[in-house]
Structures are given as structure tokens and as C-alpha cells.
Amino acid sequence: MNETIAQIPLENAKKERLRLWLRMLKTTRSIEAKLRENFREEFATTLPRFDVIAALSRFESGLKMSEISGVLKVSNGNVTGIVDRLADDGFLVRAAVPGDRRAQRVRLTVRGQEEFLRQARAHEGWISEALGDLSATEARNILTHFSVSNLMAEEDA
Amino acid sequence: MNETIAQIPLENAKKERLRLWLRMLKTTRSIEAKLRENFREEFATTLPRFDVIAALSRFESGLKMSEISGVLKVSNGNVTGIVDRLADDGFLVRAAVPGDRRAQRVRLTVRGQEEFLRQARAHEGWISEALGDLSATEARNILTHFSVSNLMAEEDA
Numbered sequence: 001m002n003e004t005i006a007q008i009p010l011e012n013a014k015k016e017r018l019r020l021w022l023r024m025l026k027t028t029r030s031i032e033a034k035l036r037e038n039f040r041e042e043f044a045t046t047l048p049r050f051d052v053i054a055a056l057s058r059f060e061s062g063l064k065m066s067e068i069s070g071v072l073k074v075s076n077g078n079v080t081g082i083v084d085r086l087a088d089d090g091f092l093v094r095a096a097v098p099g100d101r102r103a104q105r106v107r108l109t110v111r112g113q114e115e116f117l118r119q120a121r122a123h124e125g126w127i128s129e130a131l132g133d134l135s136a137t138e139a140r141n142i143l144t145h146f147s148v149s150n151l152m153a154e155e156d157a
Numbered sequence: 158m159n160e161t162i163a164q165i166p167l168e169n170a171k172k173e174r175l176r177l178w179l180r181m182l183k184t185t186r187s188i189e190a191k192l193r194e195n196f197r198e199e200f201a202t203t204l205p206r207f208d209v210i211a212a213l214s215r216f217e218s219g220l221k222m223s224e225i226s227g228v229l230k231v232s233n234g235n236v237t238g239i240v241d242r243l244a245d246d247g248f249l250v251r252a253a254v255p256g257d258r259r260a261q262r263v264r265l266t267v268r269g270q271e272e273f274l275r276q277a278r279a280h281e282g283w284i285s286e287a288l289g290d291l292s293a294t295e296a297r298n299i300l301t302h303f304s305v306s307n308l309m310a311e312e313d314a
Contacts, residue, residue, distance in 0.1 A: 008185060012286045012293040013285065013291070013293040013296065014281055014282075015293075016291075016293040016296035016297050016300070017284055017285045017288040017289075017291060017293075017296050018280075018281050018284050018301055019284070019300055020288065020291070020296040020298070020300045020303075021188065021287075021288065023283045023300055023303045024184070024185055024303065025185055025189075026172060026182055027181070027303050028182055028185045030311075031178065032182075032278075040206070104256055120224050121291075122174050124171055125171075127174055127178045128170070128171045128174045128175070130174075130178075131178065132174075132175040133302070134173075134174060134177070134302055135170055135174075135176075136169040136170040136173040137173075138302060139170065139173035139174050139176070139177040140173050140177075142177055142299050142302060143173070143177045143180055145177055145290070145291055145295060145299060146177075146180045146181065146184050
């Protein structure tokens with residue numbers, strides 16, 4: 001009999017976690033759709049393009065194509081096509097890697113850096129608007145739960 | 158000068174929301190990847206297929222193809238192909254709509270209902286494992302924040 005009583009909170013936790021998951025899924029998809037729309041309308045660009053320049057902005061000496069692919073696993077873009085278009089737009093350049101004739105490093109131009117800053121500022125604003133009812137403390141608390149918890153941290157490793 | 162001081166918490170909130178967003182994105186993608194893998198390995202099925210039978214399980218009299226498409230906007234599947242395969246597997250049947258010769262309703266068979274229950278139970282377990290460090294109360298609290306907050310609720314409408 002005790003077993004039945006003990007199981008109630010567990011069952012509750014299962015249900016609540018499932019509800020939370022469905023809401024998380026809906027929320028992230030809605031925000032992503034909104035970001036996609038905003039990037040297209042305000043910068044004539046896409047999320048994967050933004051992800052590439054964001055990654056490059058963190059590495060002054062640039063990244064190899066394979067390293068960019070690692071970043072883009074997330075946004076599922078076609079790296080070569082994206083890099084080609086960003087080069088056409090003057091946002092990045094390719095340079096040879098000393099000692100490795102076949103490898104190329106890609107890095108942002110000054111114009112690319114400026115463009116990234118403009119887009120990053122807008123992006124931060126859109127996110128802040130989307131999650132606008134969360135105070136800094138609330139956001140941090142939720143973040144802590146996601147950071148500590150769950151197997152997906154291990155999945156990533 | 159007061160302006161500078163007043164802006165600090167606002168800037169903090171922006172940063173925290175952005176960090177939360179990046180974590181949410183990473184978390185939902187990792188969980189989705191894990192679900193995809195589990196559905197494939199344990200049920201030889203896909204997320205969109207599960208979404209279709211889950212939707213049908215809520216409507217005893219079935220759904221029209223266009224109504225299923227509405228559900229699948231989320232998972233981006235090809236409705237006709239999915240329904241065809243689920244029919245081949247004996248999980249659903251198509252029936253004419255009285256008074257509308259060209260419309261068809263799709264509904265689960267008994268076998269389809271049983272399959273849905275098996276998959277739903279497993280799905281709930283996987284989610285519970287993925288979010289395993291959240292108690293029922295914590296999950297409910299986070300859920301409340303997502304429900305109250307943000308423009309995406311309006312986006313959906």
C-alpha cells in the first residue's frame with residue numbers, strides 16, 4: 001500500500017516534466033520562427049548565416065571549414081554555400097593555412113565584424129522581447145535548472 | 158548618472174534572457190535528437206509519425222487530412238506519406254465523410270490505439286529521464302514562466 005502512496009509524487013513529476021517539455025518545444029519553435037522572420041526582414045539573412053558570423057566573431061585568426069561545420073551542426077546549414085555567399089557580401093575572407101597547402105581558414109572582415117555586431121544587438125533585443133516577462137533572476141534560476149539537470153549535457157559530450 | 162545605474166538591471170536581464178535562450182535551444186535540440194534515436198531504435202518510427210498517431214488518439218471520430226497537416230506544421234512531415242505508411246502498418250484507416258464525397262477522415266484502428274499507448278508511455282519515460290533533475294514543483298514553476306511570458310503565445314494565435 002505504501003508503494004502506491006510513494007508513487008504518486010513520482011507520477012506527478014513525470015506528468016509535469018512532460019508538460020514542461022511540450023511547452024519548451026512550442027516556445028523554442030515559436031521563437032525560432034520569429035527570429036527567422038526578423039533576420040529575413042531586417043537583415044535579409046538567415047539563422048545559419050548568423051550562426052556562422054557569430055562563430056567567426058569569436059576567433060580573430062579565423063576557423064577552418066571543418067570547424068565551421070561543427071558550429072553548424074546545430075542549424076543544419078550548407079557550410080560551403082553559406083561561406084560563399086558571406087564572402088560575396090564582403091563579410092569574410094578565406095586565407096591559406098601556413099604549412100598546409102590544402103587547408104583554408106575563414107575569418108571575418110572589418111565589415112563582417114560590424115555586421116555581426118549589428119545583428120547580434122538586434123538578436124539580443126528580439127530574445128529579450130520574446131522572454132520579456134522573465135526578470136534577470138528568474139531567467140538565471142531557470143537556466144540553473146537546465147544546466148544542472150539532464151542527460152543532454154552528457155549527450156553533447 | 159541615475160540613468161546609468163537604472164540601466165544595469167535591464168542590461169542584466171537582457172544578457173540572462175539571451176543565455177537562457179541559448180541553453181533552451183541546446184537543450185530542446187539534444188532532447189529531440191535523443192527522442193528521434195529512441196523512436197527509431199525501439200519502435201522503428203519517427204517523431205512526425207508519433208505526432209500523427211498522438212493527434213488521432215485524441216479524436217475518436219478521426220481527423221481530416223487538412224486537420225492532420227495543422228498538427229504536423231510543428232514536426233514538418235509529409236502528411237500524405239506518413240498517413241500512407243501508418244495505414245500500411247494497420248495503425249489507421251481512412252473513411253469517407255458522409256455528405257462530402259471528396260473528403261476523407263482518418264482514424265486509429267484498435268491496433269493503432271494500442272501502439273500509441275505503448276509509444277506514449279515510452280516517450281513520457283524518455284522525457285522524464287531527460288528532465289530527471291526537476292521535481293514536479295520545479296517543472297511546474299518553470300512551466301508557469303513560459304506560459305505567462307512571451308510573445309510566442311500570441312504568435313501561435
